[in-house]
Amino acid sequence: MQTINLQRQLSARSGRIATFIFLTWLLNHLEVEMASLLHEVWEEEDGITVCIANGSRPEFMTADARFIATFEASSWTEAMTKYYEMYDFGVYKPFDSSSEPYSEESKARQIDQLKTRQIRLT
Numbered sequence: 001m002q003t004i005n006l007q008r009q010l011s012a013r014s015g016r017i018a019t020f021i022f023l024t025w026l027l028n029h030l031e032v033e034m035a036s037l038l039h040e041v042w043e044e045e046d047g048i049t050v051c052i053a054n055g056s057r058p059e060f061m062t063a064d065a066r067f068i069a070t071f072e073a074s075s076w077t078e079a080m081t082k083y084y085e086m087y088d089f090g091v092y093k094p095f096d097s098s099s100e101p102y103s104e105e106s107k108a109r110q111i112d113q114l115k116t117r118q119i120r121l122t
Contacts, residue, residue, distance in 0.1 A: 034074040038071075039073055040070050055111075
């Protein structure tokens with residue numbers, strides 16, 4: 001009786017291990033395509049920073065703003081999490097729709113915008 005129970009336990013455990021190995025392999029080999037946008041961090045003379053994702057300079061930014069950094073993110077929540085970490089602002093608390101992944105259309109619009117943008121280098 002003890003031998004049968006041990007065989008059942010080993011068989012069940014082997015099945016779970018095989019399932020785990022397969023799922024791990026599958027996750028490592030599937031290519032999940034998510035649009036990733038370029039985000040830029042700019043700093044004004046007064047030290048205020050702004051993070052932009054659409055590839056165009058906001059109208060409220062002065063001509064003297066300086067470029068600080070760039071990074072990629074696949075959602076606004078991911079971008080703000082990185083931005084908050086960069087400046088040690090604490091934990092970013094997202095709003096409901098900010099975790100939705102960026103679309104391929106958003107990426108295409110950003111690429112088009114970046115192709116036509118002119119940046120003044122100082």
